[in-house]
Amino acid sequence: MSILDRDKVDGIGKNEEENKIALLIADHLNWDNEIEHLTLIQDKINAYISFIESGQAYNIYEDIKVIEGYIIDLRFKYKPSLNFYKLLDVFKSSTKDLAVEFRIHES
Numbered sequence: 159m160s161i162l163d164r165d166k167v168d169g170i171g172k173n174e175e176e177n178k179i180a181l182l183i184a185d186h187l188n189w190d191n192e193i194e195h196l197t198l199i200q201d202k203i204n205a206y207i208s209f210i211e212s213g214q215a216y217n218i219y220e221d222i223k224v225i226e227g228y229i230i231d232l233r234f235k236y237k238p239s240l241n242f243y244k245l246l247d248v249f250k251s252s253t254k255d256l257a258v259e260f261r262i263h264e265s
Contacts, residue, residue: 161185164201167209172219173229178259179215179222180229181206188236196245199232203249206230210256227257234264 159168161183169182183202187195209215210228219225246260 159184161187161198161202164198165205167206170215170218172222176229177222177224177226178229179219179225179227180231181209183230183232185232186235189239192239192241196239196241199242200245203230207249207253207256207258210258227259229259229261231261232263234262237264238262 159166161168167181168184169180171180171182172178173180183199183206185199187198189195215225215228216222246262249258250260
């Protein structure tokens, strides 16, 4: 799965040390068409937020009684654009109540 699979979680795992659920977004696209790329990222993050809000992680990890937060782990093949970071700032401010942390990894 990848950034192109808008309604699928690319990867999910439990961060035992922090008692958080980590959700992976795998982005292999270059930034030649920045608008389309940003739209794909926006759609994917919105899908992940819906996943978090629905409580589906509790169905996957039934042994967890309380999740202390979520990590959205964005893994990029190509360095993200400046506009990506502006978009990310919007998501950071709108997801504070959900205890979502964004972690960015560039190749």
